Amino acid sequence: MSSRRSRSRRSSNSSRITEEQIVELVSKLQDLLPEARSRSSERVSASRVLQDTCNYIRDLQQEVDDLSERLADMLASTEMTSAQAAIIRSLLM
Amino acid sequence: MASVPSSSSSSPSQPKTRKKPGQNSSPAPPPQTKWRTGTQERLYSRRLVDALRATRDRTQVQESVGSRAVKQAADSALALTARGQSRWSRAILFGRNSCRRKLLVKAGGKIRRHRRKQHGVPPVAAEPGVLKEQKVKERLRKLGRLVPGCRKLPAATLLEEAADYVAALELQVRTMRALADALSAATVSAPEEEETAAVDPMAIAEQGS
16 A cells, blocks of 8 residues: 555545645634634634644533533422423423 | 435425535535534434433432433433434444444434444555644644544544534533523522422423424
8 A cells, every 4th residue: 555655746536635635624623613703714723723622622521511510400300380391391492 | 424414415495404505516514504503403402301311210319410421411412413423423322332232223324333443544654744743743632532532533534523523512512501591590480389380391391392
């Protein structure tokens, strides 16, 4: 397999990862980040995007943990009027 | 990536699918649109409520539902909603239930059991320039640790998985927050009525949706 590789030749078929593919993936990731809303068109360095992504994922996971705690507390209490249950039902639909 | 839940190249007039028009030939919608459709939100809400009810039913009478159990239920529900089409979702599902095959069927997507080693991974010599920087490599490694099941992936795959995972996490946070807010608003506003209409919130929620 390795004999097919040539350092000077770069093709864009699916088996090889090109610079453009990476750049595109990084910019796709950049668009997902909350920072993208403030600097929409400006291209940031790849390492910065990766750093922001790591921080964002960590923040989101932390939020999930906090929300899990909230939900766990609330699941413990099952007392509720039917009117309140109707509110929940409508919100979930 | 094989079949995608709400996409079809031959029916352009589907309500609430993707927000980008006219992408017939793209293999999969980008993470932003895929995870932000109303369909996905409802789907995940249902799965989340189901999972939470199941968790609560499994808990012993004296114990209370722990936050870790809730988080695991939420993560599993999220992975199910991904239909096992991404590596991180498969990692979550396989990690929880290593013996339960029917969980894969329940997810409904095309899940193939493939070996952990990838064949034909291109050698390092063919890397594009930006990936050779030390900083980028370190951060890629950090990212690989954060996304479940993605520690040893090549860069391009890891970036794709990360994008999908971020969008999915956003959905998870949105849904859980909506559910928590709804539950807390309902419990705080009215006084407790012990004897009369004590209703199980999860049961009603599950029946209603």
